[in-house]
Amino acid sequence: MSKHSAIKVQNLVKNFGKDDNLVRVIENASFEIQKGEVVALIAPSGAGKTTLLMMIGCVIEPTSGEIWLGENKVYHDKWLAKDTRRIRREKIGFIFQAHYLVPFLNVLENITLLPQANNVSEKEAKEKAMELLEYLEIADKANNMSSQLSGGQNQRVAIARALANNPEIILADEPTAALDGERAVSVIKMLKKIAREQNVAIITVTHDERILPYCDKIMKIQNRGIVFHELKEENIL
Template sequence: MEKKSAIKIKKLVKNFGKNDSLVKVIDNASFEINKGELVALIAPSGAGKTTLLMMIGCVLEPTSGEIWLGEEVVYNNKWIAKDTRRIRREKIGFIFQAHYLIPFLNVIENITLLPQVNKVSEKEAKQKAMELLEYLEIADKAHAMPSQLSGGQNQRVAIARALANNPEIILADEPTAALDAHRSISVIKMLKKIAIEQNVAIITVTHDERILPYFDKIMKIQNRGIVFEELDENQIL
């Protein structure tokens, strides 16, 4: 099957400040990620991992360069997409280190909130949410409150919420940082399954070397640019 591009970045630059206080964070970064790929993004703290993720997610404006999401150019030295909120709603799912579930809503209400904001009917949104919970093997918790779930269960609900708008891309910022080794591997295996079966491109920021063998590619920020590190074939699971 021919691979289809989900994310294409060309000569991306992000600077903060001006003149004597200018700080270059990302400089001339170029790369491409296809649908169905699970990619790890690694770099030392402060090297720009979250900055890069937020630019791809159309949250933070680059200084210059190009961003393509699927076949749509959303940024070319300025925002081409008139409504970046629409891009985020329609194309992108976000997962964070903290699950950020709304504590006074139950599991299914947390998952259906965004689709209903996007004018999906309550019935359709709930049906999709239950399908996701079944898929993530947590359907029995549909009416539980976040406070009644374990850390790993809450993260699965957060994954379901990220999938609720049928995204082409998932951006995950250290989604396993608060989990133990067993639960971390469980979550990454789930993300790999989602990437393949849902044909979604997933970029995951991580510091956890134990989970790297589960990724298709390892992307590093090096000298403010992007390089890909070869996976050790003996470690690939």
């Protein structure tokens, strides 16, 4: 496995049910994603996009196959780590269509919540949170509640929260679906900047064609397998 590889999947299978109720969702999917890449995951509704994302994120257990995150094999027909929650906390940041910020906490408190749960000191967690808010150009909103922010601002806070533990991988599920055109493009540009500058691999599930030109690759679920389409740099706006 290449030292630049962030995610490697080999012969991954996911079925639901059994016997007459067996539903085959993913069959023998194999692919590799490099650090610093932004990959759009597309497929019709019900084709298994979120299921694939959650398997990579160690949330849903595959039926069989292999998954590497960085240099560590985390799944080989069973989870190889006793605590998959630790893998999620240490290696992966999640971003969703809805920001899911805790409504009774302010912006800074939302971002520091997970690091402090991982035994990072309050001082260190706040310093990191403020660095992220500066990076995402919303440091002036640190003490605001989510109800006081726009949709785009809340999604930036959600991105900051996903970055709070210095993840190697970000998994985003329809992160721009609730945003208008300008805000959607702003968010995907921000994710691309993060991927490049922090060497983070990002997979984003999307139906939003507006963001595809900003991705490095398009990954399609086709006939339950994976097909890649690379985007040429000159075509990226």
